[in-house]
Amino acid sequence: MAIDVLAEILTNRALSADYNVVEFAAPELARLAQPGQFVMVKTSPGGDPLLRRPYSIFEILRDANGRPSGLSILNKYVGAGSALIYAATPGHRLSLLGPLGTPWPAAEPGPARGSAPAEHWMVAGGVGLAPFVTLAETLAAAKRKTTLFYGGRSAGDLYFAGLFGDLGVDVILTTEDGSRGERGRVTAPLDRALADRGPTAVTLYACGPTPMMRAVAALGAAHHCRTFVSLEQVMGCGMGGCYSCVVRVDDGHDPHFVRSCLEGPVFDASRIVWDALVH
Amino acid sequence: MAIDVLAEILTNRALSADYNVVEFAAPELARLAQPGQFVMVKTSPGGDPLLRRPYSIFEILRDANGRPSGLSILNKYVGAGSALIYAATPGHRLSLLGPLGTPWPAAEPGPARGSAPAEHWMVAGGVGLAPFVTLAETLAAAKRKTTLFYGGRSAGDLYFAGLFGDLGVDVILTTEDGSRGERGRVTAPLDRALADRGPTAVTLYACGPTPMMRAVAALGAAHHCRTFVSLEQVMGCGMGGCYSCVVRVDDGHDPHFVRSCLEGPVFDASRIVWDALVH
Amino acid sequence: MTTRDLSVRIGSLSLKNPVIAASGCFGYGLEYAKSLDIARLGAVVSKGLFMKPREGHPPPRIVETPSGMLNAIGLQGIGVHRFVAEKLPELRRLGVTTIVNVCGTTIDEYCEVSRVLSDADGVAALELNISCPNIKEGGIQFGCSLTGTYDVVSAVRKATSLPIIPKLTPNVTDVASFARASEEGGADAISLVNTFLAMAIDVETRRPKLSNGMGGLSGPAIRPIAVRMVYECHQAVKLPIIGMGGIGSVEDVLEFMIAGAAAVQIGTAAFVDPFIWDKLTAGLSSYMERHNLARVTDITGSLRTDA
Amino acid sequence: MTTRDLSVRIGSLSLKNPVIAASGCFGYGLEYAKSLDIARLGAVVSKGLFMKPREGHPPPRIVETPSGMLNAIGLQGIGVHRFVAEKLPELRRLGVTTIVNVCGTTIDEYCEVSRVLSDADGVAALELNISCPNIKEGGIQFGCSLTGTYDVVSAVRKATSLPIIPKLTPNVTDVASFARASEEGGADAISLVNTFLAMAIDVETRRPKLSNGMGGLSGPAIRPIAVRMVYECHQAVKLPIIGMGGIGSVEDVLEFMIAGAAAVQIGTAAFVDPFIWDKLTAGLSSYMERHNLARVTDITGSLRTDA
Ligand SMILES: Cc1cc2nc3c(=O)[nH]c(=O)nc-3n(C[C@H](O)[C@H](O)[C@H](O)COP(=O)(O)OP(=O)(O)OC[C@H]3O[C@@H](n4cnc5c(N)ncnc54)[C@H](O)[C@@H]3O)c2cc1C
C-alpha cells in the first residue's frame, strides 16, 4: 500500500557540493516502510519538473520514544529535480509517495555452509549507499554479522561510514585515488574476502553504478553467493502504471521485461540480463 | 535602455494575506529608473511560470549616502507568478528586466489658471498605489503641491499612507466599508475636490482598477484637467517585441492599437478608447 | 451541499462519473487496487492489448520534456487471453468499469481481439487504439487515413455489440474528419487525443534519448492543442467525446468538458498523483454547486462564443 | 580557445551565426536596438507584413499555458510600404541581416509584397508566412494544402531573386510532404515550425481566453514535436532548414541542429530573455570546442541513429 504525504522538510544538510541529506516529517510513511523501499518525490510544487523522482529511503527517523517519525533521503545532484532537492528549504513541504517497491529480502540466516554462521555483505558505490542504512539496521536487529564494502572516487565521496560502524557493521573503504581506505575499486577487497571466507555462507547486497553491480553479481555467481542488487531505472510513476522502468530478466524461459518499480528495485542478481541494462 | 539583472532579494514583508513588498538589491536598475516605469520579473528560476510578470517600481532604495541601491515592488497575489513573489525567500535571486515603459510626465507646472499654483493629484485604487511613490518623490523634490486620493475595500487594503504623508502629500482615504477614511469610492472626494478647487490648475494621475481609472478620466475631462493613467495590460515581453499588450487609442484620426509597454503604461487618458480595454 | 449528479452515459455505457484512467497510464488498474478504491473511478482503460503478448521497446522508454514527457513503451502487454484470464475476474470482483484498449496490426486482429473481449465477462467498452505513434505495425497507419479509420471501426462494429470508441491521433491536419469517419463507421463515441509524435536528442552523444528514436508527447504541454481538437470534433459530430491530453486539475477537466467532452481521461497526471480521482470529482461537484448545475452533463459543450 | 566558425549559408544568404530572432517575437528589431547590438544576431525576422497596415485582434492576445503560450495577435503590422520607409533604413544602418516575414491573403499579394521588398535596399531574404493559424484570411489555407504551398512558392519564385523561405505549419499530418512541395516550388530553404493551433478556456466565464477564440501555441511545450518535424524534413529534402519551436538554451539549439537544422530561430524565449543571443552563440562555440568541431555546419544533421 502506498500513500502520498505532503511532508515538511525538517533539515537539509549539505555533505558536499553535490551530496545532501534531507529529513522529512512523515510518521505514517516511516511506519509503513521496509528496508530498501523507495519514495517518489515531487521535487517542486509547480510543474517544473513535471514528474516525480525516485529516492531510496535512507534513514527512518524516530522520536524520543523510538517511534517512527519521518525519513531522510540521501541525494546526489545530477539534474533539475535533484538540484531542487539539494536546495530544499526547511519548513517547506514536498509530496512523498510511498513506500514503494520490493524491499531487500528478509534477513534469513541463509543455508549455512558447514558450521560457520552466515554473513551479510553490503557493497555500495557512491550514492548507492542510500538503501543500506535500513538494511543494516534490520540485520543488526537480527544480530547478523554484516560487512559494508563502500567505494568512492575519493575520500570526499565517502559519507556515513561511522553510522554503519555504530550499527556494528564492519566497514571496508576504498577510493579510486587512494585518499581513504584501499586504493582502487570496491570489488577488489570484496573479491579477496570472498576467496578468504572459508565455509561461511555469505549473502551479497549491492547498489551503485551498473558496472559495479554487474561486477558484484559476477563475483557472487563465481563464489556461489545469493546476490541482490538494487537497480535505478528511470521511473515515470513508481506504481506499475507506465511500464517505463523495465529491466530485462531471464528466469530460464524467455527473457522478458519486468517493471522494476514493482518487482524491484531489489532483484536477485542472477535474473538480470545485464547487457540490456541502460545505465 | 533596458538591462537584465539577477537581483538578490533583500527582504520580503507580508502586509496581509495577499499583499507584500519585496526589496531587491539592484543599484544599476535603480539608477536608470524613472517614476512610473516598470520591471519584468522572472518569478521562478525554472520554467513554471514561463513568462515574466510586469511590476511597477514601487520604491527606489538608497544606501547610506543616498545613492540608489535597489528597488522594491508592491505585489498582490492573484495567480501563479504573484504567488511566487509573495513567497519569495530573502537571499534568493530573481531576474529583473528593466526599467521599461514611458514614465509619468515630468512634473511640469502645467498651465496655471489664474494665479493659484498648480497642483498634482494622484488617485490610487488598491495595488494601483504601486507607481505613485516614485511620482510623489519627484513631485516633492520639485516642491509641487500634491494630494493622494487612495481607496480600498476596507482599512486592511490601505497601506503606506504614512509614507506619502512623510513626503508632504495630503492623503485622502476612502474605503468601501467605511472602516477607514470616507465611506464609498475614491472618486467621490475627488469629484468634490475638483468642483471646489477654484482657479487651481490640477494634473490628475490615476492607477487602479479599470472602472476607477475610467471614472477618473471622465472627471478629469469634465473638469478640464490633464489626466494620466497607468494601465495594466497582460504583457508577454515588455519590450515591444510581441504586440500582446496593446491598448486602443484615438488620436483624432483612426483609432488603433498601440503597445502599452512602449507607449505606456502611462497614457494621456484622453487618448484611451475605454470600451476596448479588457480589465 | 445538495447532491450533484456526476454520472454520464456514453452510448450504452454508463459511468459513475466522467473521470477515467487513460490507457497505458494505469497499468491494468489492479496495480493500484491496494492503495485506492479503483471502482470509484468513472472507468479504467487497460493498457493496449494485442492478441498475443508483446515485449515492448528496450529502455529508455520515457524522457521528461517541458511540462510533458515522451514515451515509447512499444505496447508491452500480456495479450488479450491472459488479460481475460488473469486480470478481468479481479477487476469484475472489485466492481471496476473496465474499458479495454484494443490494438491490432491488421483489421482482422482488431476484430479478433474485440470478439474475445465480447465473449468475456466484465468488459464495459472497447477503445480502439488506431493512434499509437510508437510502433510501426500498430494502428497509426489506420488512424492517419480516413478510409483506414472507417474500415477498422466498421469491421469491429460487426464483430461486437460492446460500445466501441476509436481513439484518434492528433497527428493529422483535420481531426474532425476522423471523427466523422468514426461516426460513419458506427462508433459509439470517440476518444482523443493520443500522443503527439515527437523526439528528444541527447546533444552530447547525438543520439535520440529514447531507444525507439521517437516517442509520443503527453502531459500539460499538449493540453491547449487537445482542447482545440475536442472542440473541433464537438462541432463536427454528434458522438459523445472522451477528451484527454494534459489534464491535471479540475479546471483542466472543465476546460475539456466545456469544449465538448462528455468524459475525460487522465494519463500523465496520474503518474504524478495516483490519488487524483477523488480530488477531480470533488472539484466537479463544487463547481456544479457554485454554478448551480444539477447534472455534470450540463457542462458538456457549454462554451460561449457569442460576444 | 581557438576560433570556431559560426557562420552559415542558407542558399545565397550568409549569416554570421545560426541564431535568428523569430518573426513576431522581436518586433521590427529596432525596439531592441537601444538595449543590445542587434547586428550581432544571425538575422532578425520582421513581424509578418501584408501590403497594407493591419489592426490585429483585440486583446487579450496572449495567454500563458504550461511551458508555453498561446497568441492571437492577428498580424498587427504597419504594412510593407511603411516598413520599407520607416524601418529598413535604420536596420540597414545598424548592419542588421534582415529577413522579412511576408504575408498575403492571395498569391498575388505574396508576390506584390515580395516585389516591393526586392526593390528595397537591405532585405536579405523573404520568409513566406503560409502558416499563421490566427487569422482566417492569411496564409494557413496555403500552408495546409500541398498545391497551395507549391503555388505560393513558385509564384513568389518568379517575382523575386531574393532567397525565399516558406515557413511551414506543424498542423499537418505529414510535414515532410510540404517540405518537398516547397523544394519543388523553388524555395531556397524552409523554416519550421510556426505555432500549433490551440485553445484555452476560462472555466468560470466559459469563454475562450483569447478574444480570437483560438491561438497559436509556442514555447518549450512544443519543442519535442518541432524537433521531430525538423528531422523528418531533413530526411525528405536537400534544402537548408531553419528550425524553431521552444528553443531557449544552447542544448535546444543543438538538438534542432543535430536533427537537421542549418540555423534556428528564437521566439518565445526572447520574451523571457531578450539578451539570449550572445549566450547561445557562446554556448555553441564552447560545444564546438568540447567536441572539436571547426565549423558550426558540422553539427547539422549529425544525429546518430546506428545502434
Ligand atoms: C529506486 C530508485 C532509487 C533511487 N535512489 C536514489 C537515492 O537514494 N539518491 C539519489 O541521489 N538518487 C537515487 N536514485 C536516482 C534518482 O532518482 C535520479 O538521480 C533522479 O531521478 C535524477 O533526477 P534529476 O531531475 O536530477 O535528473 P534528470 O534531469 O532527470 O537527469 C539527469 C541525468 O541523470 C540521469 N538519470 C535520471 N534518472 C535517473 C535514474 N533513475 N537513475 C540513474 N540516472 C538517472 C539522466 O539520464 C540524466 O543523464 C534512485 C533511482 C531509483 C530508480
Ligand SMILES: Cc1cc2nc3c(=O)[nH]c(=O)nc-3n(C[C@H](O)[C@H](O)[C@H](O)COP(=O)(O)OP(=O)(O)OC[C@H]3O[C@@H](n4cnc5c(N)ncnc54)[C@H](O)[C@@H]3O)c2cc1C
Ligand atoms: C505595467 C504593469 C505594472 C504592474 N504593476 C503591478 C504592481 O506593482 N503590483 C502588482 O501586484 N501587480 C502589478 N501589475 C499586474 C501584475 O503584472 C499581474 O498581477 C501579474 O502579472 C499576475 O501574474 P500571476 O501569474 O500571479 O497571475 P496569472 O496566473 O497570470 O493571472 C491571474 C489573474 O490575473 C489576471 N492578470 C494577469 N496579468 C494581469 C495584468 N497584467 N493585469 C491585470 N490582471 C492580470 C489574469 O487575467 C488572471 O485572471 C502590473 C501590470 C502591468 C502591466
Ligand SMILES: Cc1cc2nc3c(=O)[nH]c(=O)nc-3n(C[C@H](O)[C@H](O)[C@H](O)COP(=O)(O)O)c2cc1C
Ligand atoms: C506511458 C504511456 C503509455 C501509453 N500507452 C497507451 C496505450 O497503450 N494505448 C493508448 O491508446 N494510449 C496510450 N497512451 C496515451 C494515453 O492514453 C493518453 O492518450 C495520452 O497520454 C494523453 O493524455 P495525458 O496527457 O493525460 O497523458 C500512453 C501514454 C503514456 C504516457
Ligand SMILES: Cc1cc2nc3c(=O)[nH]c(=O)nc-3n(C[C@H](O)[C@H](O)[C@H](O)COP(=O)(O)O)c2cc1C
Ligand atoms: C506573439 C507571437 C507572434 C508571432 N507572429 C508571427 C508572425 O507574424 N509571423 C510568423 O511567421 N510567425 C509568427 N509567430 C511564430 C514564431 O515566429 C515561431 O514560429 C513560433 O513562436 C515558434 O517558436 P518559439 O516556440 O520559439 O516561439 C509568432 C509567435 C508569437 C509567440
Ligand code: FES
Ligand atoms: S515506474 Fe511506472 S511502471 Fe514502473
Ligand code: FES
Ligand atoms: S509586452 Fe510585448 S509588445 Fe508589449
